[in-house]
Amino acid sequence: xxxxxxxxxxxxxxxxxxxxxxxxxxxxxxxxxxxxxxxxxxxxxxxxxxxxxxxxxxxxxxxxxxxxxxxxxxxxxxxxxxxxxxxxxxxxxxxxxxxxxxxxxxxxxxxxxxxxxxxxxxxxxxxxxxxxxxxxxxxxxxxxxxxxxxxxxxxxxxxxxxxxxxxxxxxxxxxxxxxxxxxxxxxxxxxxxxxxxxxxxxxxxxxxxxxxxxxxxxxxxxxxxxxxxxxxxxxxxxxxxxxxxxxxxx
Amino acid sequence: xxxxxxxxxxxxxxxxxxxxxxxxxxxxxxxxxxxxxxxxxxxxxxxxxxxxxxxxxxxxxxxxxxxxxxxxxxxxxxxxxxxxxxxxxxxxxxxxxxxxxxxxxxxxxxxxxxxxxxxxxxxxxxxxxxxxxxxxxxxxxxxxxxxxxxxxxxxxxxxxxxxxxxxxxxxxxxxxxxxxxxxxxxxxxxxxxxxxxxxxxxxxxxxxxxxxxxxxxxxxxxxxxxxxxxxxxxxxxxxxxxxxxxx
Ligand SMILES: Nc1ncnc2c1ncn2[C@@H]1O[C@H](COP(=O)(O)OP(=O)(O)O)[C@@H](O)[C@H]1O
Ligand SMILES: [Mg+2]
Numbered sequence: 001x002x003x004x005x006x007x008x009x010x011x012x013x014x015x016x017x018x019x020x021x022x023x024x025x026x027x028x029x030x031x032x033x034x035x036x037x038x039x040x041x042x043x044x045x046x047x048x049x050x051x052x053x054x055x056x057x058x059x060x061x062x063x064x065x066x067x068x069x070x071x072x073x074x075x076x077x078x079x080x081x082x083x084x085x086x087x088x089x090x091x092x093x094x095x096x097x098x099x100x101x102x103x104x105x106x107x108x109x110x111x112x113x114x115x116x117x118x119x120x121x122x123x124x125x126x127x128x129x130x131x132x133x134x135x136x137x138x139x140x141x142x143x144x145x146x147x148x149x150x151x152x153x154x155x156x157x158x159x160x161x162x163x164x165x166x167x168x169x170x171x172x173x174x175x176x177x178x179x180x181x182x183x184x185x186x187x188x189x190x191x192x193x194x195x196x197x198x199x200x201x202x203x204x205x206x207x208x209x210x211x212x213x214x215x216x217x218x219x220x221x222x223x224x225x226x227x228x229x230x231x232x233x234x235x236x237x238x239x240x241x242x243x244x245x246x247x248x249x250x
Numbered sequence: 251x252x253x254x255x256x257x258x259x260x261x262x263x264x265x266x267x268x269x270x271x272x273x274x275x276x277x278x279x280x281x282x283x284x285x286x287x288x289x290x291x292x293x294x295x296x297x298x299x300x301x302x303x304x305x306x307x308x309x310x311x312x313x314x315x316x317x318x319x320x321x322x323x324x325x326x327x328x329x330x331x332x333x334x335x336x337x338x339x340x341x342x343x344x345x346x347x348x349x350x351x352x353x354x355x356x357x358x359x360x361x362x363x364x365x366x367x368x369x370x371x372x373x374x375x376x377x378x379x380x381x382x383x384x385x386x387x388x389x390x391x392x393x394x395x396x397x398x399x400x401x402x403x404x405x406x407x408x409x410x411x412x413x414x415x416x417x418x419x420x421x422x423x424x425x426x427x428x429x430x431x432x433x434x435x436x437x438x439x440x441x442x443x444x445x446x447x448x449x450x451x452x453x454x455x456x457x458x459x460x461x462x463x464x465x466x467x468x469x470x471x472x473x474x475x476x477x478x479x480x481x482x483x484x485x486x487x488x489x490x491x492x493x494x495x496x497x
Contacts (some may be wrong), residue, residue, distance in 0.1 A: 050401045076401045078394050086416040086493040095412070096402040127493050146403055 001068075002026040002151055002185070007058035009048060011123060012237045018044055021058070021210045024202060026151070026185055033194035034212065036204030036243060038184045043079065049146075049185075050076045062151075076148035079156050082140035083128040089115075089139055090124045094247045096147035102213055114142045119181065134165040142178065151183045159188070161209070167225075178219055191240045195233060196223055204242050213243065282462035290463035300459060303471060305448040309365055309437040309487065310475075311345040313372025314429060321380030321425075322375075329388040329405075329414070330380075339385070342378055350374045351439050358443050368448075369441025376429040383428070387421025388414050420494070423487040431476045432484070437473060 002023045010017035018041040028033045034042050045077060047053040049067065052239060060067045075096075083092050092109040093106055093114065096146065115121045118138050127134055137157055137211045145151055157173075170193060188194050194201045195217055201210035215236065219227050265284050266315025273282035282290070291298065328335040354371045361367035391414050399409050441450030449468035 052397055052400065068488055074401075077397065080394060082398075084395065084413075084416070086419075086491075099399070099402045099404050099408055129493065171437075 001028055001063055002183075003064075004045075005059045005061060007048065007060060009053060009054045009055045010046065010206075011053075016017060016208060018057070018208050019055075019210070020208050021046075022060075022212070023216065024212050026183060026200075028150075028183050029181070030200055031174075031184045031186065031198045032186055032200045032202065033198040035188055035191060035194050035240065035244065036205065036209075036212075038189060040204050040207045040209065041154050042104055042204065043155055046076060046155055046185075046187070049151075050074055050155060067218040072148045074151045074153055075147035076153045077140055077144040077145045077155065077157055080160070083136055083143075085128050088125050088127055089120070089131075092139060093143050093146055096143060100148070112180045114146060118176070132165075133161050134169055137161065137169060138172070141173070145176075145180060145182070151185060153185050155187045156159065156189070157186075158193070159190070166193075173197065174221070178221065191226065191237055191244070194220075194240075195237060196225070201240065203240060205243050205246060215240065260378075270465045277462075279460040281461045282466055286463040288421070289465045290461075290467040291470060292468065296475075298449070298468060298471060301447055302449045302452045302468060303475070305445075306434070306437050306441065309368045309372060309440065309448065310430075310433045312365070313369045313436060314426075315377060316369070316373050317376040317380050318426065321377055322384060322422075323400065324381050325384035325388060326410075328385055330410075341419075342381055346378055351436075352474050354439060355443055363444045363446070367443065368437055368445065371440040371443075372433045372436035376421065376433045379432065380425045380429055383421050383425035384418055387418030387425075389416045390421065417492055420487075424481060425488075425490070427483050430479045434472050434476050453490070459480060 002037075005020055005021050007022045008017050009019045022045075034045065037043050044053070051068070054179055062070045062073050083089075084095070085173060086104070087095065090111055093111045097107045097110065112121075118141075120135065120138060120142075122132065123135070123139075128139070131139065141154070141157065154173075158169050161169060173184075174197060186194075186197060199217055199219075199221075201215045201217060203215065204212055217236070218232060228237075269283045269285060272278075272281045272286070274280055311430055324338070328338055351371065351374070354374075357367040357370045361370065365385040395413055396409055399413060420428075437448065438450030438453070438476070441448040442454050449472050453465050453468045455463075456467075
């Protein structure tokens with residue numbers, strides 16, 4: 001379980017903190033989404049979790065222990081510039097394992113397994129420029145898996161994709177999530193995407209923010225696109241949109 | 251090949267016009283015709299290619315090597331330490347406005363007529379462009395990629411090898427391709443100042459003898475040398491940077 005306890009964070013060049021006294025929890029096995037308008041600090045939450053920034057106050061805990069003590073608890077998939085253009089798909093996938101000095105045979109084995117699972121075995125020796133946008137995201141996700149954490153941090157992974165590819169990728173990511181048994185924390189600004197994917201949604205309603213409103217999504221897995229048309233779901237969608245817009249009007 | 255036809259037509263037209271004017275003037279000591287220059291190269295091919303070309307090539311090669319090695323080292327140093335960067339980078343940029351070749355005669359005072367005075371001119375002309383190009387190449391590293399590597403537990407060294415070098419590689423090759431003609435200019439200037447051999451020296455000697463074709467002949471060979479070298483580097487570049495190739 002990941003837990004933020006009264007976390008306050010301010011970028012050194014800013015006057016005001018961007019997060020103030022923020023507390024929230026993500027349970028193991030959750031598919032949790034964070035929605036909020038751009039620039040309000042969603043990616044900053046990830047930077048705190050993956051250690052790129054340190055909170056000035058408060059604690060980030062993993063199963064009750066400080067996150068710094070946990071080796072490889074999280075794996076991070078950034079918003080852009082995901083794959084290294086000078087590496088083949090295989091090299092891109094093994095990169096995190098190489099840095100962790102995992103033996104070569106083990107790297108190969110895991111790489112083969114993951115390529116098979118995402119159905120991209122024949123792309124092993126191709127370069128990223130030879131892949132479509134959706135395939136690149138699959139590879140980037142696979143690399144995040146191979147980095148070895150149990151909490152995956154995905155920062156707007158599908159926002160640059162065209163509509164149909166995005167729909168396809170949403171279904172794909174749910175399959176992957178249940179296959180690999182991971183916990184996912186997913187940033188998006190698309191309310192419908194958040195509802196379709198997650199069992200719990202955090203909304204950011206003010207800037208700087210100290211609370212995120214947590215909403216459970218009353219749907220079972222596996223998800224079905226038809227479910228999005230149910231009346232309680234459309235209502236939930238309206239509520240979330242209203243909450244997000246309130247912030248914008250301020 | 252088809253794409254190059256317009257350029258070839260232009261080049262041939264210039265040569266034709268040149269030939270026409272030179273024949274009209276009929277004063278080879280002022281303006282030799284292209285054909286006369288080719289004839290001159292053919293007549294003197296032995297001494298040009300076995301004595302003067304190697305002499306200039308050695309100076310250029312040593313000068314380039316020193317520039318590239320020192321330039322890389324300095325670029326890496328500046329990239330690794332912000333204080334060094336802030337101290338050196340503005341000075342290097344400013345030094346580009348100094349006409350360094352104007353102080354070249356000083357090197358003859360220091361090193362006499364040995365090859366080192368000429369090598370130094372070459373280094374002086376090529377060193378700073380190489381440093382700036384390579385350093386800017388390092389700076390082109392994407393921060394998101396660097397941070398991603400950090401989240402994988404990468405060290406500074408990992409980041410340098412896996413990210414900075416591949417990022418700077420295209421800039422590095424451009425720098426070398428730019429430095430080759432510059433270094434030949436440097437070598438030729440060095441040879442004008444004082445030498446017993448070399449294409450620059452030969453050109454200057456022919457000038458004192460009012461041999462127009464003789465002035466041009468080594469210049470043509472210098473240009474060919476530059477072109478061939480740049481082509482070799484391009485070939486290597488395409489082999490090394492294979493990820494940029496379009497489908
Ligand atoms: N590395 C950084 N250094 C300084 N300021 C940053 C950095 N990253 C983001 N910010 C600032 O923090 C604010 C929130 O950014 P971010 O967390 O990326 O928002 P979001 O992901 O919700 O769009 C923005 O105003 C941005 O300018
Ligand atoms: Mg963001």
